[in-house]
Amino acid sequence: MRRCLAVGLDCYLCLLAAGLLVRFCLNFGGTGRAVALLAVQLVALSFANQVLLTMAVRASAGKLIMGVRVIRLPDAGRPGFRRLVLRWLYGLLWLPLGPWRRLRHGPAAHSGPERPPGRPAEPPEDLAGVRQVRSSDLRTYRAAVRRRTD
Template identity: 85%
Template sequence: MRRYLAVGLDAYLCLLTVGLLVRSCLNAGGTGHAVALLVVQLVVLSFANQVLLTMAVRASAGKLIMGVRVIRLPDAGRPGFRSLVLRWLYGLLWLPLQPWHRLRGPAAEPSGPERPAGCPTEPHEDLAGVRQVRRSDLRHYRAAVEGLTG
């Protein structure tokens, strides 16, 4: 539930920020130019939030508010730039199409060996070897690992 709320907060904060910038775009001259400028701002803000902020503090703005952290699998380390960019592109390009795929019905969904390579098999599995966990669970995990090695 926290993950979905974090995604909703991320989307809301991005749209709110772009909404505040819309006045500057409307004076840019022409509807097409204004729409293009808004789309560019949305993409840049999304990239900054999902990739750059996550590299810096292991979470986007919505995840920070909800107490969720992003970790690299299997060692629970800090994810790299490449995996965060892949994860961002996956969320930007593949996830918005999911309602359409679900409307087509379960018979149309590939499963097993027919499943496309980029599609996760579990709802919590991530494309780029990155996973979201609660901040408290990450602290407990690190304490347990330190206890085993210490």
């Protein structure tokens, strides 16, 4: 639930920024030029939020508000620039096509392998080998690792 709310907050903040930038963009002549300028600014803001801010503090703005952090798998370390750029490109270019693919191929094509009854579903993993976790869970994990090595 936190992940969904964090994504929703990121989208809301992006729309808020778009609303603030529209007036600025309209001052630059024709509609086509204003739309192109707005698109470039939104892509730059998205990159700054999803890659640069995540590199600095392990979370985008929405994830910070919801207490979610991004970690590298399998060692729960800080994800590198390359992984974050791949993740951002995946979210920007591939995920928006998901509803279209499901409509075209049906939901069964994307449901994944069947799991035995009683076995919990695997947590979702991103393309670039990073995962989103709650901040409290990350603190608990690190404390357990420290106790284990001491």
